Amino acid sequence: MAGASNRPISPHLQIWKWGPGMAVSILHRVTGDGMALVGLAVLLWWLGALAGGEGSYVEFTRHMKEWYGQVVLIGLSWAFFTHMASGLRHFVLDIGAGYELKNNAVWSMVTPLIALALTGATWAYILLR
């Protein structure tokens, strides 16, 4: 492409003014890729440990009960609910709804809050039952 290199390209992160829609989009990618890289590794460890017998399973749960294991599990549950909420928002956007500026901004802010509430409710149930 002769002469194309100095043509204006799409602006990147550093020069956009931050807005709710941009934040929820980045959150969706971060939580999705985080679950893909960390969550699936934990899933395979869990399944492999369960298939391996009591010894390997106890080893797995021992790590998950340590502070770092708890950080990973709470982080993954937050990522799950956040990605789920913003994913459901995408399904709504897919049918062509929710693009009005104010509406879009409100739901961009509400979805991460719903996810935080669901994460809190889940761990409250697990820890208090």
Added chain:
Amino acid sequence: MGNGTNIGRVRGLGSAKSGTHHWMLQRFTAIGNLVLGLWLLFSLVGLPDLMFKTVKAWAAQPISATALVLFAVTTFWHARLGLQVLIEDYVHEHANKFAAMTLLNLASFGGAAFGVFAIVRIALGAAA
């Protein structure tokens, strides 16, 4: 059809016919993850405890094992599609992109295969 800009070179050629394939699969696998992820969460939270015997007996049941296999497939499939977009967005050099996509495919199929094998062993295996 011109030959100057990118859009000029493709204008008038019609659609590639496969443009929505990736997008549709992302949605189909997302629905699988949504249903099965919530099922897994509710199932585990609903167990009386998370000791080895309890969890293994639950996972070995036919419906649990079947759903776990489906979950391993839809999550790795969905993750493969999502990470592909991440690579396409940030890795621009052709050789690096090819290497990253190859690695992603190997890891996705390998991970899903190991997950399915582990579930089959839990459900049918004689060991432990």
